[in-house]
Amino acid sequence: MKKSYLYITLFFGLILSCGGSDKDEIIEPENTAPTVPSIVYPLNNTLCVNNEVKFEWNSSIDAEGNRITYKIEVSENSSFSPLAYSETSFIDSKTISLTKGKAYYWRIKAVDSQYAESGYSSVSHFLTEGEGISNHIPFAPSLLAPALDSEIAGTSTTLSWSASDVDNDPLTFDVYLDTSAQPTTKVSENQSGTTFDVTGLSPASTYYFKVVVKDDKGGTSIGQVWSFATK
Secondary structure (H helix, E strand, C coil): CHHHHHHHHHHHHHHHHHHCCCCCCCCCCCCCCCCCCEEEECCCCEEECCCEEEEEEECCCCCCCCCEEEEEEEECCCCCCCCCEEEEECCCEEEEECCCCCEEEEEEEEEECCCCECCCCCCEEEEECCCCCCCCCCCCCEEEECCCCEEECCCCEEEEEECCCCCCCCEEEEEEEECCCCCCCEEEEEECCCEEEECCCCCCCEEEEEEEEEECCCCEEECCCEEEEEC
16 A cells, blocks of 8 residues: 555656646747938038038837947948948937048948847948138028928929028039928939929828038038928
8 A cells, every 4th residue: 555655646746847837938029120220411422521520310219129329330441341430329429530631431230238230321421621621511501482381272382492602612402302201202403493393292291301402512411301281
């Protein structure tokens, strides 16, 4: 009889040891990389008249809410080897003191606190003004029409703005227009006039536009985003 009790005890002991815990296993969600930041300034072919360049970009988004660090890379060649500067920032801008009279390439990526990295942004090429060169970037354009946040009748309108340059350099304009709050559709490039006729607009829609001003020495100013609506 004692031997039977021993077998029963061993049998239930094996069941308990093999069954494990009945608690649900906690599975940590997989960490994902932040979105790729997009360059705001300096853009391609920008002439920076001050070698203390303030790099700016649109912030990345991290799905898990992790803290994001941005890694800025600046090089004198498009292969980014070697790097002239490598800096980090916790906000969406960083001022770097560069050498005057140089052509540079720059790009940026986001890294979260779990070390997941986004891809690199697009590459932008710019120049710093050299000693003895006097050129000032144009002033940002001022809106003339249609009035900011106004409502227009019909499906056509004329965009109108003013712009000036202290060096009296000839200016050209790129016009961006679409229904996104950050317009990316270029509807006119390198035009010399300060008006642009728009047709074929959709009714009951909000449109956003901006104007980029360029002088003939490579100086560039990006205007603010304006908006209007159709009835």
